[in-house]
Each structure stands twice: as structure tokens, then as C-alpha cells.
Amino acid sequence: MTYTEKPLIEIAGLSKSYGTHHVLRDLELTLPRGIHALLGPNGAGKTTLVNILSTLIPHDAGQARVLGLDVQREKKQLQGLISLTGQYAAVDGALSGMENMLMMGQLFGLSRRDAQRRADDLLGRFDLAKSANKRVSTYSGGMRRKLDIAASLIAGPQLIFLDEPTTGLDTRSRQALWDEINTLADSGTSIFLTTQYLEEADVLAQRIMVLNDGYIVADGTATQLKERVGGSTIQMHDAAGHILETLPTRGSAEDLARELTSIAEQRPEVSVTVRKPTMDEVFLELTGKPASEHARTPNAPQEASR
Numbered sequence: 598m599t600y601t602e603k604p605l606i607e608i609a610g611l612s613k614s615y616g617t618h619h620v621l622r623d624l625e626l627t628l629p630r631g632i633h634a635l636l637g638p639n640g641a642g643k644t645t646l647v648n649i650l651s652t653l654i655p656h657d658a659g660q661a662r663v664l665g666l667d668v669q670r671e672k673k674q675l676q677g678l679i680s681l682t683g684q685y686a687a688v689d690g691a692l693s694g695m696e697n698m699l700m701m702g703q704l705f706g707l708s709r710r711d712a713q714r715r716a717d718d719l720l721g722r723f724d725l726a727k728s729a730n731k732r733v734s735t736y737s738g739g740m741r742r743k744l745d746i747a748a749s750l751i752a753g754p755q756l757i758f759l760d761e762p763t764t765g766l767d768t769r770s771r772q773a774l775w776d777e778i779n780t781l782a783d784s785g786t787s788i789f790l791t792t793q794y795l796e797e798a799d800v801l802a803q804r805i806m807v808l809n810d811g812y813i814v815a816d817g818t819a820t821q822l823k824e825r826v827g828g829s830t831i832q833m834h835d836a837a838g839h840i841l842e843t844l845p846t847r848g849s850a851e852d853l854a855r856e857l858t859s860i861a862e863q864r865p866e867v868s869v870t871v872r873k874p875t876m877d878e879v880f881l882e883l884t885g886k887p888a889s890e891h892a893r894t895p896n897a898p899q900e901a902s903r
């Protein structure tokens with residue numbers, strides 16, 4: 598079996614403590630290739646897990662394999678197949694976008710010619726070609742973040758870890774980056790991202806893991822996580838759109854049809870909307886903590902679209 602056929606990530610009994618503070622406790626997880634998101638409140642251990650999986654820090658107990666390779670014993674080999682983009686863009690402001698790309702290419706041992714070819718391609722893909730020769734200090738936050746991700750892709754990694762890739766970006770830059778992440782995944786690169794934005798996980802990820810107090814408290818698709826929290830609800834509105842009443846349902850077509858027929862007969866004047874639980878409600882249910890205001894996507898729709 599080659600590494601391309603192995604699970605993307607395999608974790609068994611993984612634990613990590615800082616002194617007496619148990620940050621990760623006995624984690625078990627197997628993920629196939631694709632886009633996966635790790636959600637959790639501040640201090641839940643998301644960055645710690647990403648740092649372990651990307652070989653930056655050792656774990657205390659258990660096993661972690663990425664692309665079939667042991668994160669500690671086969672660290673060097675693994676480092677050639679993955680890349681990590683952290684919360685703060687690690688590009689050099691005094692250099693141009695192209696110079697940053699070439700420097701990264703050199704670091705990964707590419708020839709100047711190969712690095713130039715890859716840099717041209719990536720800067721074009723991330724819509725940075727026009728600014729390639731401008732100093733990065735003149736770039737916007739969104740452009741820096743895109744350059745950081747483009748630079749991390751220069752050696753063609755199989756898997757890219759993105760630690761809070763869109764924190765601090767405005768809605769438009771966030772959307773543009775989501776498009777890039779989807780394009781990357783379409784071209785065969787797997788993505789493991791951490792995020793505090795519930796909508797980001799909802800929109801992008803095939804699997805979502807929720808980390809809380811060192812444990813993975815939920816793992817599934819956005820739809821599965823929402824189903825855990827409960828079935829759809831029926832909201833009744835007046836003509837001005839004000840919510841008059843919210844009725845819980847079990848979510849089956851039969852249950853919904855019965856409730857809707859009863860409303861049609863007894864309150865024909867109201868309008869109705871059927872809504873699924875939002876990721877905010879899922880987060881609150883699973884972690885006991887509301888997603889903090891800053892962790893919500895600006896202008897995020899109130900209702901999830903799935």
C-alpha cells in the first residue's frame with residue numbers, strides 16, 4: 598500500500614499534557630482524504646493537535662499517523678508531504694510575493710526553474726499574479742493570507758493544515774479563500790483546518806470534529822451533527838415576518854406533514870418556515886458554551902443551508 602491509499606489521519610489513544618493540564622485526552626480518529634474541520638472553543642486544544650499532526654511538537658502517549666507515516670518516527674519523510682499555515686501569515690513583508698514564493702521553493706529543495714514555474718502557476722491561481730512583484734508589506738490581510746497558503750503549496754503537499762485560515766478576514770476575502778480551498782481539494786490536496794467560525798466548517802468540511810475539554814465530543818457531517826441536536830423546527834410568522842411560535846418536530850416527512858396540515862387548518866393566516874438546527878445550536882449543545890460573538894462569521898445567515 599502506498600501512502601496515497603492509507604487513511605489521511607489515524608490517531609489512537611493520543612494524549613498531550615502541559616504539566617498537569619491535560620490538553621488532549623485519549624483521542625481516537627480515522628479520517629479519509631478530503632476536507633476536514635476541527636471546531637472547538639478557545640483553548641480546546643485545536644492548535645496543539647494540528648502541531649502534533651504536522652510534526653511540530655511531540656505527543657505524550659498514543660499513536661498518530663498522517664498519510665500512513667508515524668508523526669514522530671517518520672517525521673522527515675512526512676514533512677516532505679505536508680504543509681502547515683498558521684494563524685498569522687508567515688510571509689516576509691520586505692520581499693515581493695514572487696520572492697517569498699521562490700524562497701519557500703528553495704527551502705523545500707526545488708530547483709530555481711521548478712520553483713519559478715510553480716510560483717507562476719500558484720500566484721495565478723490565487724489571483725496574485727498582478728501583485729507578484731510588489732512588496733508584501735503593501736498587500737491587504739486577505740492577500741497575505743492567500744500568499745502564505747500559495748507559498749505552503751509550492752512543494753505540492755498531499756495534505757495542508759490550515760490553522761484558523763480566515764480569522765480576521767472580511768466576508769469577501771473569506772469567501773474567496775473558501776473558493777480556493779475547494780479548488781485545492783478538487784485538485785486532490787487534502788485539507789485539515791481548524792476554525793472558530795461555525796459556518797466555515799458547515800460550508801467547507803466533509804467531516805467536522807468538535808473538540809471540548811480535551812475530548813472529541815462529536816464527529817460527523819454537518820447534517821449528522823445537526824441531527825444530533827434535534828429535528829427540524831417549524832416557525833410560524835405573521836405578515837411582517839415576526840416569529841409567532843416555534844414548534845419542534847422529529848424531522849420525518851410524516852411528522853412535518855402532520856404539523857403543517859394542523860397549522861393550515863387551525864391558523865391559515867400564518868406563514869411558515871421549516872428550519873434545521875444551526876451550527877451555533879450544535880456548538881452550544883455539544884460544548885455547553887455558546888460560540889462567542891467574535892467566532893461567528895460576519896453576516897452569516899441565521900439558518901444553515903444544509
Ligand SMILES: Nc1ncnc2c1ncn2[C@@H]1O[C@H](COP(=O)(O)OP(=O)(O)OP(=O)(O)O)[C@@H](O)[C@H]1O
Nearest residue numbers: 615618620637638639640641642643644645646793
Ligand atoms: N506551550 C504551552 N505550554 C503550556 N500550555 C500550553 C502551551 N500551548 C498551549 N497551551 C495550553 O493548552 C490549551 C490548548 O491550547 P491550544 O492553543 O491548542 O487551543 P486552541 O483550541 O487552538 O485555542 P484557540 O482557539 O484559542 O487558538 C490552552 O489552555 C493553552 O493555554
